[in-house]
Every structure is written in structure tokens, then in C-alpha cells.
Amino acid sequence: MNQSKIGTISLNDFQLRDGIYFPKNYEYLNSTEQKQRWDKIGETYYGSQKIDQAEENSQIKQDYTVLTGRPGGTWNKFPVNKSVDSILEIGCGYGRIPLFLSNDKNLKCQKYYGIDISESLLRRLLKCKREYDFFTNADFYIICASAELLPIEDNSIDLVISNCVFMHIPEVQIRNLMGEISRVLKPGGKFVFNHSFHNKSCPSHKIHNFIRRLSPKQNAVYLKQYSADEIESMLTTAGMKHKCPQYTVEPTQEYAILPETIKGIRVPLAKLINRSLKPSAAMKETLAYGYSAYSSQLN
Template identity: 30%
Template sequence: MTEANPINRAISRGRYAAAQGLRALWYGGHYTYIRRQSSGFTRPGEPKFTPQSGVPDLKAMRREFFKAYQEDLANIEAGLYPRPNDVRLGQLPKALRHSRIFLDDAKAVDERRLNRSGVEVRNEADPERYPTYYRQNFHYQSGGWFTDESADIYDTQVEVLFTGAADVMRRCVLGELARQMKGRDQRKTDVLDLACGTGRFLHSVLDTFPRLRATGLDLSPSYTEKARQAVKVWPQVDIVEGQAEAMPYDDNSQDLIVSIYLFHELPPKIRKAVAAEIQRVLKPGGKFIFADSLQFNDTPELDGLLEYFPEGFHEPYYKGYLKEDFDQLFGEVGLKGGEVRTAFLTRIQTWGKPNATDG
């Protein structure tokens, strides 16, 4: 809620700016360091990659970066969710430990990039348990989705990639969830975080709505265990290991489903299967909040940046994702979508499952 006293409001905004500025400097510094140490996106002897859409507009990137923070602060002041409280002196030892592990691993990631070695884990992960598309070193990260070490530094990797703005973009998604929660009794509302990863977003959801009947679903055993630790103070929350394309939930069982940065890592046929599962699991009148990478023309000045991404990271399905028609994909399974919004490098759209009485 916005502070009534202008002085208190100014102090509160100053604290927000200072904390978020420190995060941006911390993770942005890591990004700058590894870029300088990196061998680049192009292997020796290959021509330098040039995006067809042109060089990304840095002025537009800064504009969108700060606009996401403005939306975040507006959401906080509107009372949609609490102010973040993760920039504290007590968090410094943990941040330093993750920094050391991240920087130690950066050289191995860079070597995979140069060698285009994105499937190291394919023969290590159980093919009976995990589909082929999943058994890869996405982002060239060590261990893929299959090790505790990967789960331990994943959030740091993502924040470095987005120069400290990953949590801000997630909170913009949380703002949409909070708007969908208006008029609902959280004690009677079933929410699914689809591909919940380490549980970072789900933790923010429960920090805002602590009595939700919430579930997180992810295919990685290491990441689901990390998620359980993240939400352990909420005993009603269940973290489940399973596939998004074959969800272990009953028909019409979820009021709200959220997926963050899932669909760009799925091949086209699996995207369709997941869309059908979302429609099946949603209750009539339920909502699906989609959050993922920008697509072409969401922010046209940044289209060139989107072309860079699959060149510098192992993202085998990303080029197809950029051209995916999600209006058609979700429309074919019976969901109805709303307007697309953006938060820095994230597109957000809410889809609804019609009630039986809807026309």
C-alpha cells in the first residue's frame, strides 16, 4: 500500500532504488566480467554472427529495463505484493558462495559454447525417465537439469544473464497473478506453478498469499528438491516431480496455472501437448498466466537481441519459439487469450478457460 506521508513514500522509494541498484550492479558486474573472459559467440574460423534485425538498440534496452522496475514499484505501492527483502547483510555469505561457484563454472560453460557441446548429459540421464528433448545442457550449463550443483547456482546464472532483472520480471508476473486473485479466497484457490524450477517464483507467490493451496511441478529431481526447501515453511504446498506434457493432476482441478520461461525450451509437438494439458487441468473459468521470452515484434528494437540468444546459449527450440503463434496454439485447445504485456525481456499474457455457460 502506498505510504500516505510523502516523506515516508520518498524514503521507501529511495530504499527500493538503492536495493535494486545494488542487485543490478552485483549481477551486472558478473555479466561484464564473464563477457570479457568469454571467447565470444563465434568459434575460431567462423564468420561473426550478425542479426538480420540489426544490432539491438541499447537505448531501447535501457528504457525497457527501467520500465520493468517502474512497474514493479507501482505494483508494490498498489499493495499487489510485498517489497522484496533479499538485499540484506545476512545474505552476503550466500551471495559470495554462489558468486564463487558461478565464476568457477563459467570457463566450462564457455568451452561448451565454443565446442557447441550441448548434449553432454544425454547419455547420463535415464532415457526411460526423461525425454530426449530434456536431456540436454540448456544454456550450456554444467549438469543440465540433473545435478544439485546446477540447481544451486541456477538462480545466480539467470540473474547474471538478465543483469539483476530476473526477479523484477518474475514480480511483474506475480502482479498479474495478484490481479487474478482479486475476489478469490486464497484458502480455496488451487494454484499450479508449472515448471517451477528452484521454487523462487513460488516462494514469492506464497509470501504474498500464504494460505494458497499451491503446487509446483518440475521434471528435475534436483530442482524439485531445491523448491521443497524454498517453500518448506508453507506445509500445505506440494512439490511434484513430473512432466508438463503429462501432468499428474485431475481434470478441472486448478484455478490458476503459471508458467515462467518454459515454452521456449520445448519442441513444437511438446508445446502443443502442454497447451492441451493446461486446458485439461484448468477449472472452467480458470486462468493460465503465460510468461516467457519476448517474441519478434513484441519490442521491435530488441529483435536483434533475440537473434543473438540461441547463438550464444544452447537453446535448440528458441528460433521456433520466436515464430510460434500462441494465439493459434492455445486457441486450438479452447483457451481464450488477452492482451500481451512486456516486462523488459519477458512477454506476459493471460489465457482463460471458458465456463460451460460462456458463448
């Protein structure tokens, strides 16, 4: 396997065990709160423990769409039958998005790099790959790390994808990560960051922020929210325009005025109220739950 080399880190700084590249100082990563949190969430994420326990011939085992939870948003716009050399996914989890892109969109690639902080989710990704065989014949580089420095060569990736991840990463780290994504993207490469940032003007997040200030230790999974201008400026500062001049920063089509849970407790009627919102064009930016950013030409 070709070990990529970059200025700061490379896959040579990792050890390959059970199909996963682990950093040589894995004890340090394991000691971080962020890693411990996501390893724990990973054990039950999307009811995955139920999938593990299900009978071989049960529907959940037969139908991979149960696993993918039907990704929406920008993924609906993703073209079919596309073929690229290399894909990098930030926060790949158990492989929900590649499973969907490979099976529903017939996306093909030669190399797939998936980076995630959670070992439990990455082990599940390898299991899903064995069971559902997405990106058939591609070389897989599955990396357990906190996404900030990428052990990937400059200008080597055709498509960078991420789904619902950046809202979980501290702002300083996100800014470094964007610089790294811009570094590894090929000139003319594409990216899709679907539902990746939470919207700072969304009332539901404002309520959550208030509650978080009362007990900061709780609910550290969701961090900062951003405006469209802040996201745009972050991407520009990272140099994305040099690699991919045309991209869109767009509010998601989920709207919310109330948090649906507070400290894990369901808020009565909140889901119903949120789902019934039909904001005018002028209100969409205010009520949207989050933002996506993606290359305008995905073909």
C-alpha cells in the same frame, strides 16, 4: 493422499520418494538431454549453491527476497489476499514464484502442484519450503517430469502459473502441454504465463538464432520464438478460450537489440544498450524480449 486419475496418466504412475513424485520409468527421463541439462543448471541456478553454503544467520538465509530475485512483469499485477483451492505450476524450479506469491501477495491455496524436469531444483524447492514455509498448510504435490502429460484430473485446477519456462520446451511438446493445461483448468479458472515465450521479431533472438545455426549443439536451452498471433492461435487451439474466455497476450517490458552473452561470453555494452531502449508503442512488439499471456481478470 488422494491420487488423481486422468485418461492417460495419474499420480499412481509415479513413485513418491523424499517428497517428490518420480515417474516409474525414471531411468528413461534421466537419459534425456533435456533432463541432464536442467539437473546440471539446477545445481547452481540463481547462485543457489552459495545460499546452501551461507551461514545460518547471514542475510541471504534470513531474507527470502534474495531468493526470489524480485519477479516482475505480470506478477506486479497479481492481486493481494487471493485464496484458491488449487494451483498448478509448470516449471516450478526451486519455488521462486510460489515463495513470492505466498509471502508478498498473501496468496493462499489448499493444494499446490509443482512440476519440473529438474530433480536438483525440486529438492531445493522442498528445502525452501522447509526454510521459508510458503503456502502454509497446503498439500504439496511435487512432480519430477517433463511437462507434457499432466497427472492431474480434468477441471480440477483454479490457477495455472508458469514463469520463464515455455521458451525451453520444444514446440510440439508445448502444444500438447497447452491442451493439457486447458483440460485440467476449471471452467472460469485463471492462468498466468509470465515471460513465457520469446518474441520471434526481437533482434537479439535473431542474432542468437543465426549463431545457433552455426553450432546447433551449443545453446540448446532456448528453443523457438513466437509472434503474438502464434501464441494466441496456440492457446485457442488448446481450448483455453472455453475455460478462460478473457485473456491477454502482451509483450514484456524488457527490450533487446543485442544478445547480452554469446556462448556464455558477455557482449560488451549490450546490457547497457538494451536497458536504454525506450521503444515507441509501434516498436514495442518488435523489440520486446518476450511475451506473457494471462487471464485478464486476475481477481
